[in-house]
Amino acid sequence: MSRTAFFISDGTGITAETLGRSLLAQFEGVDLTLVVKPYIDTLEKAHDLAAIIAQTADRDGERPIVIDTIVDQSIRDIIAAAPGFKVDIFSTFLAPLEEELATHSTYTVGRTHAIGRDDVYMHRIDAVHFALDNDDGARTHQYDQADVILVGVSRCGKTPTSLYLALQFGIRAANYPLTEDDLDEDGVLNMPKALAPYRHKLFALTIDPRRLAAIRSERRPNSRYCSMDQCMQELQQAEALFRRYHIPYIDTTRFSIEEISTRMIAETHLTRRFSPR
């Protein structure tokens, strides 16, 4: 029988879920069903949820794990009365922090996000549209405004990474695909002309050829484009270019987009323009 874990919040639920998943990921062998309950911000919603927790305890035969970041005391009390094992994030850490900072916390609903901060919103929108305008080598005349230019073969992860960098950190990431257009007569990949003046902004992505072939065959099945031979050849040429020009690169095969992006920032000292949370 599977046990259930609830991540409960009066806001987006991002903090409760992020911490909850990190904690529960440490219990590999335990079969858990994860349920996110954001915006529990009225007594009525709290009563409904308390009833669901009680039903879940009956069904599972064990009390659920309840991880919450609710602020309002009357809502907390209703959830606390339900049969769950509570991991109470805010009350655990806020009291010692109040003592250390010698002040009371404001402890206010929804204070966790950069709500309505115009500068943050503008940076995000701006960075997202920069990534879209400069996706896949579509334009090359704005590279002077780029914070970073991602290079790599088609479908190695450039587009999702540039969008993640834009949305999460406001970083202006262009991306440029390495193609046969930049091969010389000896089959050596040259530094593309559009990139040459911006070598210091380049960051490269590579990927396992089997993985690349699988991703490409979702897009164009049974094509030369998705064949193992083609994928291996393109990746060899690309990696030779990265080494020749000392372009830092990450193999995206083993990493999530979060990891690729945060490793890139750590390695290159890219500056985040904001932090959404």
Add this chain to the structure above:
Amino acid sequence: MSRTAFFISDGTGITAETLGRSLLAQFEGVDLTLVVKPYIDTLEKAHDLAAIIAQTADRDGERPIVIDTIVDQSIRDIIAAAPGFKVDIFSTFLAPLEEELATHSTYTVGRTHAIGRDDVYMHRIDAVHFALDNDDGARTHQYDQADVILVGVSRCGKTPTSLYLALQFGIRAANYPLTEDDLDEDGVLNMPKALAPYRHKLFALTIDPRRLAAIRSERRPNSRYCSMDQCMQELQQAEALFRRYHIPYIDTTRFSIEEISTRMIAETHLTRRFSPR
């Protein structure tokens, strides 16, 4: 004098930073400088960071707040010896969870993310490319495959929201701009033909006209497009359409992209195809 808070991790730092920001956001009046230190995964990096923490304590005249999710005990010991006020997330909650779950945690580095999970990666890539292909009404023949279709006037937040839904939750979000093309002779906005068969998938965004004018004037300064009159008129026509067809809508003015996306999921019971963390 500002105090400093360090968010330290042997992985991406996302959990430490998310929780740390949520906790410290409750102390509105306290002037804090926030520093993220991900990938502290060797003894050498730990010693370097401990030295930085000590220097920061000297400079600030007060010990920094140290919020960490480091797993390795020898690395933890080095950080713990530095002069900081520790908020020790994992050790605080893992022991009680071990007792409740009657098992030992695996407590392994980097176990917090869906690393290398091919299905998750494929869903994300697929959803991101779906959002890009179906951005701004570019295509309308794939709406049968959309999980949701965002509608609203130009620059009300549709594109960043659809990309966030794709990256964070694997949701396939198309978006369609409401324009004068769909006005009838009385100046009433009609349901666009491409959307009519998919009314149940529509979710609308609106925005304060002043905010819209500001965003649009970044793009095309001094144009009719960014004038207050034009923005007000378009928004009135759009909101009349939403009400007439009972399309659920959110005013994006007050909300972050995280909030818009999570509220939309909560209100429509959209199903997340995966959860990256």
